[in-house]
Amino acid sequence: MNALVRRGVAADIPLLQQIECSAAQRFAQLPGLGWLADGEPYDADQHQRLMALGTHWVVEHQGQPVGFLAAERFGTDLHVWELDVALPHQGRGRGRALLSAAQQYAAASGVQRLTLTTFREVPWNAPFYRRFGFREWAAAEWPPRLQQVMARERALGLTPEERCVMQCPVTPAE
Numbered sequence: 001m002n003a004l005v006r007r008g009v010a011a012d013i014p015l016l017q018q019i020e021c022s023a024a025q026r027f028a029q030l031p032g033l034g035w036l037a038d039g040e041p042y043d044a045d046q047h048q049r050l051m052a053l054g055t056h057w058v059v060e061h062q063g064q065p066v067g068f069l070a071a072e073r074f075g076t077d078l079h080v081w082e083l084d085v086a087l088p089h090q091g092r093g094r095g096r097a098l099l100s101a102a103q104q105y106a107a108a109s110g111v112q113r114l115t116l117t118t119f120r121e122v123p124w125n126a127p128f129y130r131r132f133g134f135r136e137w138a139a140a141e142w143p144p145r146l147q148q149v150m151a152r153e154r155a156l157g158l159t160p161e162e163r164c165v166m167q168c169p170v171t172p173a174e
Contacts, residue, residue: 017041069098
C-alpha cells in the first residue's frame with residue numbers, strides 16, 4: 001500500500017467530516033455502541049485549530065483524503081483525539097500510515113509519549129493500538145488532563161469498563 005500522508009488543510013474539512021461519519025458506521029454492528037454511528041463529526045473549528053498547530057494529518061488514496069489523525073501536544077505528550085479511515089478504505093494500512101506520521105512527528109519534536117482514549121475491546125480500537133506499542137495506563141497514574149477527558153466520556157455515557165487510556169513511549173529521532 002502506497003499511502004500519501006500530508007498535513008491537513010482547511011479545504012479538507014468537509015471531506016474529513018464525511019470520512020468520520022463513514023468510519024463510525026462500523027459501530028452500528030456492535031451491541032450497545034450503535035448510537036456512535038449516528039454521532040456528530042468532529043467540529044470544523046477543532047480541525048482548523050489542530051491543523052494550525054501542525055498536529056493534524058490526512059492520508060490520501062488517488063489524490064483524495066480517505067482518513068485523518070487529529071492530535072494535540074500537551075507538554076511532552078502528543079494526545080491523539082481522533083483517528084478515522086473511511087469504511088471502504090479500512091484494513092489497507094491507511095490507519096497505520098497516519099499513526100506512523102504522528103509517531104515520526106513526535107520523535108522529531110521532543111515528544112516523549114503518545115496518549116489516547118479508546119474502547120478496550122473493540123477490535124479496531126485498543127487491539128489495533130497495542131500492535132504499535134500502546135499499553136493501557138492505570139487510572140492512578142493519569143495526569144489531570146486525562147482524568148478530565150475520561151470524566152467527559154463518562155458524562156456521555158461511556159463506562160470505565162469499556163474505555164481505557166493508552167500510552168506509547170516515543171523513541172527520539174537520531
